[in-house]
């Protein structure tokens with residue numbers, strides 16, 4: 001989701017002096033000099049070679065809202081990251097300058113510039129390997145060595161299950177049990193937690209999983225034989241965006257919708273998550289239904305994570321769901337030890353924002 005750094009190689013040589021003049025003006029000159037350079041066509045997206053800083057990073061150090069606004073209007077990139085992965089938003093936060101941070105975050109929300117996390121169809125054809133990481137936990141990696149699912153997330157999955165089920169009337173002891181829809185099996189961490197929920201296991205537990213190697217693993221582990229479990233082999237889009245298949249699926253679900261829905265896929269971006277939000281009113285039981293999702297997009301950077309979470313809240317509101325956020329701290333030991341042998345760290349924040357959403361009451 002972070003914009004990649006843009007450097008001299010991409011800039012026509014005749015623009016280089018203007019680019020450097022804008023960086024320097026953003027650091028110390030007047031607003032009118034900045035405006036003049038922008039009017040002359042200075043490229044506001046440019047990042048210097050030394051730090052990877054853009055004019056917005058330099059402007060953020062000035063703690064002047066007008067400078068940020070002028071730069072953003074002139075084409076500065078809100079989510080450009082420097083050599084340490086920081087946006088101008090983190091520069092604002094480093095001074096405790098919340099107003100500046102909000103200007104940058106709002107620009108992110110306005111532009112909805114949340115690029116796709118990857119190509120889902122090619123991931124679904126790729127090799128996978130299951131292994132035990134240096135932290136002693138199980139993990140699944142894709143062909144490029146990226147973590148598809150990692151055991152360190154177990155405490156977070158546990159918290160998702162606890163918060164989704166704790167107030168649900170059908171999850172209380174002696175009741176029939178909830179109907180669950182989980183999208184994405186991975187290591188089956190959340191599915192095992194649903195099954196072992198203390199007061200009552202799900203009455204109906206539907207899992208949608210698309211990767212053939214994950215499905216083969218599920219067969220081997222006997223997941224198909226769990227009581228009340230139904231496994232739908234394919235992409236969630238195949239089952240939930242096709243009116244006929246959706247109608248057929250819902251006929252077997254009591255109360256016209258699932259009591260609990262969770263989604264955590266891989267190599268999908270914000271647009272996919274939003275498409276999933278759009279179908280929630282058709283598949284979530286309206287009175288007590290609870291929805292949650294793995295809130296992992298943009299989690300390598302605090303400003304981008306805040307933008308992505310805020311967008312999710314706005315879009316859930318658009319489809320009639322209220323979201324509560326639960327802040328879950330992630331211990332430093334979990335964040336630092338688990339990444340050996342993994343190509344790209346997908347998590348770099350001290351806390352997780354856990355969403356719990358319900359239909360708004362009429």
Ligand SMILES: C[S@@+](CC[C@H](N)C(=O)[O-])C[C@H]1O[C@@H](n2cnc3c(N)ncnc32)[C@H](O)[C@@H]1O
Pocket residue numbers: 120148149157183184185186187188189190191208209210211214234235236237264265266267268
């Ligand atoms: C991060 S893992 C899920 C981890 C799981 N929450 C757990 O607790 O272990 C993502 C899973 O989603 C599956 N997946 C990816 N794209 C999908 C799609 N479009 N539809 C269904 N499953 C998908 C992947 O094959 C993978 O098994």
